[in-house]
Amino acid sequence: MNVIFISIPISLILVGVAVWAFFWAVRSGQYDDLDSPAYTVLSDDDDKKRPRKKDNR
Amino acid sequence: MTTTCYHCGDAVPADCTLEITVDDAPQPICCSGCHAVASMIFGAGLDDFYKFRPAPTGRPEDxxxxxxxxxxxxxxxxxxxxxxxxxxxxxxxxxxxxxxxxxxxxxxxxxxxxxxxxxxxxxxxxxxxxxxxxxxxxxxxxxxxxxxxxxxxxxxxxxxxxDAMATQANRERRSAMRRLIVAGLGMMQAMMFAVALYFGQYHGMDPDHMQFLRLVSMLVATPVVLYAGLPIFLGAIRDLRNLRPGMDVPVSLAIGAGYFASVWVTFMGGPEIYFDSISMFTFFLLVARYVEMAARHRANATNDALARLVPDTAIRLGGDGGEEEVPLRDLSLGDRLLVRPGATIPADGTVLRGHGRVDESMLTGESDPQVRYAGSSVVGGSVNLGDSIEIRVDRLGQDTVVSHISRLLRRAQAERPGLARLADTVARYFVSVVLVAALTVFAVWWRIDPAMAFPVTLAMLVATCPCALSLATPTALAAGTNRMASNGLLVTRGDALETLAKVNHVVLDKTGTLTEGRLGVVEVRRLSDCSDRQALAIASALEHHSEHPLARAFPRDPAGAPAENAEVVRGAGVDGSIAGQRYRIGRPDWVADLSGAGVSDELARGAWVVLGNEHGLLAAYRLADRLRSDAAETVAALQAAGIDVEIASGDAPSAVEGVAERLSIRRWQARMSPEQKLARLRQIQAEGAVVLMVGDGINDAPVLAGANVSAALNEGTALAQTSAAMVLLGGRLRHLADGLATARRTLRVIRQNLALSASYNASVLPLAAMGLVPPWLAAIGMTLSSVVVVMNARRLCGRDHAVGRCVLPPANTRSQGVLQP
CATH class of the missing domain: 3.30.70.100 (Alpha-Beta Plaits)
Structure with a gap:
C-alpha cells in the first residue's frame, strides 16, 4: 500500500493542473455563457462554410 | 382553426397568401417582414434555427x-x-x-x-x-x-x-465560478480520501497511511475553506457586525470549527476528521449562491435598457441654420434641435416650429398619437410621427421625464416586499435554534464526558447543516423555471416563481398588453367595385414606400405588382402608379383631390385611411390597435382560476372601457400615470392581495417593479422586460395561465422538499445531540436526503403536456447543470 505515498501526490499535481486549466478557461471567458455551447454541438454544421451549403450540393 | 405563421407564430390573416417552402412543404407566413427574415434564414442554410428555438420568435416589427x-x-x-x-x-x-x-x-x-x-x-x-x-x-x-x-x-x-456595472458583474461571476471550481474539485478529492479512511476504520489501517491520508485531506480542504469559503466567512462577519445573524453564521461556525478541529486531529491525533464534510458543505452553499447571483445580474440589465430609449445623437441647428449631428451629452439647455419624422425626440423641450403628431405610448400608454403645435411641450423618448419639427431643449439628463420614471423604478425595486424579508426572518430563527442547541449540547456533554463534547457538538452542527434544506428550494425552482420556459414564460428573477404561485390579483395594462400595441386594419369599407383583395394589394404596394406607423398596418405582399414613381407626401400619404394607373393612399381629402370626388363626413372625421385613383375613391380602412387573439382566452382562464383581473391603463376611458367589456373585466381604470398605477397597486396590496402586473410600455416599468411579481411581453419595450420578473415569449398572453399552474405545482414541490429535509434535520438533531450518529451514517443520511430532494424536484421537468417544441433551456436557467446530481 506504500504506493499511495507516490500515487496520491501525483494525483494532487494533476488536480493542481486541472484547477489551473479551469482558471485559465474562466479568465479567457469560456464560462461567461454556459448554455449556447452545449447546444451548438447538437446542430451538425460546425463547418464555417455552411452558408454556402447550397453550392455544395 | 386559424393557421399560424411559421416564423412568428401569429395568426395568419385570411387575406395573406405568403408562404415559404420548408422540406418541400409550403408553410404559411403572416407578413412580408416574417417572410423576409425566414427567407434570409433559409437562404443562408440556417434552418436549424427553427428546430432549436424554444418558442416562435417575435414578429419583425420594424x-x-x-x-x-x-x-x-x-x-x-x-x-x-x-x-x-x-x-x-x-x-x-x-x-x-x-x-x-x-x-x-x-x-x-x-x-x-x-x-x-x-x-x-x-x-x-x-x-x-x-x-x-x-x-x-x-x-x-x-x-x-x-x-x-x-x-x-x-x-x-x-x-x-x-459600463462599470456590467464589468463588475462579470468580475463577480468569474470569481464565483473560480470558487465553485476550487470547492468542487477539492470536495471530490477530500471525499475520495474520506472513503479510504472510512474503510480503514473497519478493516484496520496502517497508522502511517492514515496519517498521510489525513494530511492530504487537509491539503485539499484548505483552499476550499480559505479561498472558496471566503465569501461565507465575510458574510458571517458582516452579519455579526450588523447584529443580524443569517445563515452564514452557523455555516461558518460549522465550517470553521470543523476545519480547525480536523487540523488539530490531524496533527495531535484523534478519532475523526471532517475535511470531506466541510468541503461538501462549502460546495453546496456556493452552488446556491451562484444561482442567486445569476438572477441578480439579470435584474441589473435594466440600466442598459433605459439608456437605449434615448437616441445617442441629436441634430442641432446652428445660428446660421446649419445642421450638425452631435452626441447627446454635448447638448445644452436652450439648444435648437431638429427632429426628423420617425425619429425619437432626444430631450424634453418645447416645439418652436412645425407641428406634428407624437407617439408617447412608451411613456404614457396613450395609444393615439398626440398633436403638438409650436409652443407645446414634448417629452424626450417619444417618437415624432409627423413632419420635421424644431424644438428647444428645456430639460436634460437627470431632469427629463424618462429619468424621473427610471428613479421611480429604482425606488420601487428597493421597496420590493415580501419574500426576501420572510426568508431572513426564518433564517434568523433557524440559526438561533441551531446555535442555542449546539451550545446546550456542548454544555451537557462537557458535564458527562468532556472528551466527547467537541466531537458531538461538531457532529450536530454538521448533521443539522441545511444541505437538503438549502437544495430544497433552488432545485425545485430551477426545474419549475425550466418547465415554464419551455411553455413560453421566461423567469428572470429568483423569487418570481414562488410569488406567482400565490397570486390572486392580476393587473393588466391595455396598450401593447391586451392589445397588440400597433395599428392594424379593423374595418374595411368598399367604396367602388374594386374587390377588397385587389384594393389591399394596391394599398400595400403603395404603403410599402412609407415608413409611417400607419403604413405598417398594411400587410406586405412581395408577389404583388410594385408601385412606380411612388412619392411619400408628408402629412398626407403616398402617391404612386401601379400598372399605369395613378393611385393615392392616405388622408381622405388629399386622396379625393386626385379625382375631385367628395369625402363623406364620416370618413373625414374618423381615423380613416383612404385609397383612391383618378376616377374616385376605392376603399377606406379604419386603423386601430387590435386586441390580442389570446387575450379573451387568457382572461377567462385566469378568472376561472379564481383570480381577480383588472385593467390599469394610461389610455383614454372610451378605449379602455371597450376592451374591458369585450373581455368581461369588471374593474378598469383609465388615464393613469405611472404614479397613479403604482398607488393603485399599493392600495390593492394593502388590502392583502398578491398582485401580478402584466405590462409593456416604459410607463409600466415602475409599476412592474412595484408589484409582487410582474410579467412583460417580449414585444414590449426593453425596459419593461428587464424590470419585469418574467417575460412572455412571442407576445403570447396565454402562457400566463400555463405558467401559473406550473408555479403552483412548483410551490407544492418546494413545500414537500422543505418538509422532507426539515424532518430529516429534525430527526437527526436529537440523535446527533445524544452522540448516536456515527460520522459515516451522518454522511449517508445527508447525501440521501439531498438526493431525495433533488429527485422530487426533477418530477417538475416531466413533459406530460404537449410541449415538444422546446429543445433548449433558456439562457436564464444557466445554473441548472450544476444543481442536478
Missing amino acids: ISAGRVDRYARFDEDRVQQDFVFRDNDGICEASLLIEGLYCTACGWLIERSLDGVPGIREIRVNPATGRAMLRWDPDQVHLSQLMAHMGRLGYQPHPVLA
Whole structure:
C-alpha cells in the first residue's frame, strides 16, 4: 500500500493542473455563457462554410 | 382553426397568401417582414434555427430595421469613439446589446449568419446577457452594415458603452465560478480520501497511511475553506457586525470549527476528521449562491435598457441654420434641435416650429398619437410621427421625464416586499435554534464526558447543516423555471416563481398588453367595385414606400405588382402608379383631390385611411390597435382560476372601457400615470392581495417593479422586460395561465422538499445531540436526503403536456447543470 505515498501526490499535481486549466478557461471567458455551447454541438454544421451549403450540393 | 405563421407564430390573416417552402412543404407566413427574415434564414442554410428555438420568435416589427442608412450615424468617428475600441492592427471591437435575443437559438442564428460576412473577424453572442461582441475590419465592412444585417434577422442592435456595472458583474461571476471550481474539485478529492479512511476504520489501517491520508485531506480542504469559503466567512462577519445573524453564521461556525478541529486531529491525533464534510458543505452553499447571483445580474440589465430609449445623437441647428449631428451629452439647455419624422425626440423641450403628431405610448400608454403645435411641450423618448419639427431643449439628463420614471423604478425595486424579508426572518430563527442547541449540547456533554463534547457538538452542527434544506428550494425552482420556459414564460428573477404561485390579483395594462400595441386594419369599407383583395394589394404596394406607423398596418405582399414613381407626401400619404394607373393612399381629402370626388363626413372625421385613383375613391380602412387573439382566452382562464383581473391603463376611458367589456373585466381604470398605477397597486396590496402586473410600455416599468411579481411581453419595450420578473415569449398572453399552474405545482414541490429535509434535520438533531450518529451514517443520511430532494424536484421537468417544441433551456436557467446530481 506504500504506493499511495507516490500515487496520491501525483494525483494532487494533476488536480493542481486541472484547477489551473479551469482558471485559465474562466479568465479567457469560456464560462461567461454556459448554455449556447452545449447546444451548438447538437446542430451538425460546425463547418464555417455552411452558408454556402447550397453550392455544395 | 386559424393557421399560424411559421416564423412568428401569429395568426395568419385570411387575406395573406405568403408562404415559404420548408422540406418541400409550403408553410404559411403572416407578413412580408416574417417572410423576409425566414427567407434570409433559409437562404443562408440556417434552418436549424427553427428546430432549436424554444418558442416562435417575435414578429419583425420594424421594416426599416434592416436598412443600412438607419445605422449610418454609428459609422462616424465621433460617435464611435464612445463605444468602439480599435487595436493596433486597426481592427475594431464593440459590444452590442441585442433586443429580441432571449434564447440560445437566437444567439446561434446571429453568430452563424454574421460569420459569413466578409470583414468580420469575430462574433460572440451571449444570450445570457443579451449582448454580442463584434470584431471587424473597418476597411472591409462598416458597422452599420453589420447592424443592418442583424436588423434584417429581426433583432435590434444597440451599441453599449462598457459600463462599470456590467464589468463588475462579470468580475463577480468569474470569481464565483473560480470558487465553485476550487470547492468542487477539492470536495471530490477530500471525499475520495474520506472513503479510504472510512474503510480503514473497519478493516484496520496502517497508522502511517492514515496519517498521510489525513494530511492530504487537509491539503485539499484548505483552499476550499480559505479561498472558496471566503465569501461565507465575510458574510458571517458582516452579519455579526450588523447584529443580524443569517445563515452564514452557523455555516461558518460549522465550517470553521470543523476545519480547525480536523487540523488539530490531524496533527495531535484523534478519532475523526471532517475535511470531506466541510468541503461538501462549502460546495453546496456556493452552488446556491451562484444561482442567486445569476438572477441578480439579470435584474441589473435594466440600466442598459433605459439608456437605449434615448437616441445617442441629436441634430442641432446652428445660428446660421446649419445642421450638425452631435452626441447627446454635448447638448445644452436652450439648444435648437431638429427632429426628423420617425425619429425619437432626444430631450424634453418645447416645439418652436412645425407641428406634428407624437407617439408617447412608451411613456404614457396613450395609444393615439398626440398633436403638438409650436409652443407645446414634448417629452424626450417619444417618437415624432409627423413632419420635421424644431424644438428647444428645456430639460436634460437627470431632469427629463424618462429619468424621473427610471428613479421611480429604482425606488420601487428597493421597496420590493415580501419574500426576501420572510426568508431572513426564518433564517434568523433557524440559526438561533441551531446555535442555542449546539451550545446546550456542548454544555451537557462537557458535564458527562468532556472528551466527547467537541466531537458531538461538531457532529450536530454538521448533521443539522441545511444541505437538503438549502437544495430544497433552488432545485425545485430551477426545474419549475425550466418547465415554464419551455411553455413560453421566461423567469428572470429568483423569487418570481414562488410569488406567482400565490397570486390572486392580476393587473393588466391595455396598450401593447391586451392589445397588440400597433395599428392594424379593423374595418374595411368598399367604396367602388374594386374587390377588397385587389384594393389591399394596391394599398400595400403603395404603403410599402412609407415608413409611417400607419403604413405598417398594411400587410406586405412581395408577389404583388410594385408601385412606380411612388412619392411619400408628408402629412398626407403616398402617391404612386401601379400598372399605369395613378393611385393615392392616405388622408381622405388629399386622396379625393386626385379625382375631385367628395369625402363623406364620416370618413373625414374618423381615423380613416383612404385609397383612391383618378376616377374616385376605392376603399377606406379604419386603423386601430387590435386586441390580442389570446387575450379573451387568457382572461377567462385566469378568472376561472379564481383570480381577480383588472385593467390599469394610461389610455383614454372610451378605449379602455371597450376592451374591458369585450373581455368581461369588471374593474378598469383609465388615464393613469405611472404614479397613479403604482398607488393603485399599493392600495390593492394593502388590502392583502398578491398582485401580478402584466405590462409593456416604459410607463409600466415602475409599476412592474412595484408589484409582487410582474410579467412583460417580449414585444414590449426593453425596459419593461428587464424590470419585469418574467417575460412572455412571442407576445403570447396565454402562457400566463400555463405558467401559473406550473408555479403552483412548483410551490407544492418546494413545500414537500422543505418538509422532507426539515424532518430529516429534525430527526437527526436529537440523535446527533445524544452522540448516536456515527460520522459515516451522518454522511449517508445527508447525501440521501439531498438526493431525495433533488429527485422530487426533477418530477417538475416531466413533459406530460404537449410541449415538444422546446429543445433548449433558456439562457436564464444557466445554473441548472450544476444543481442536478
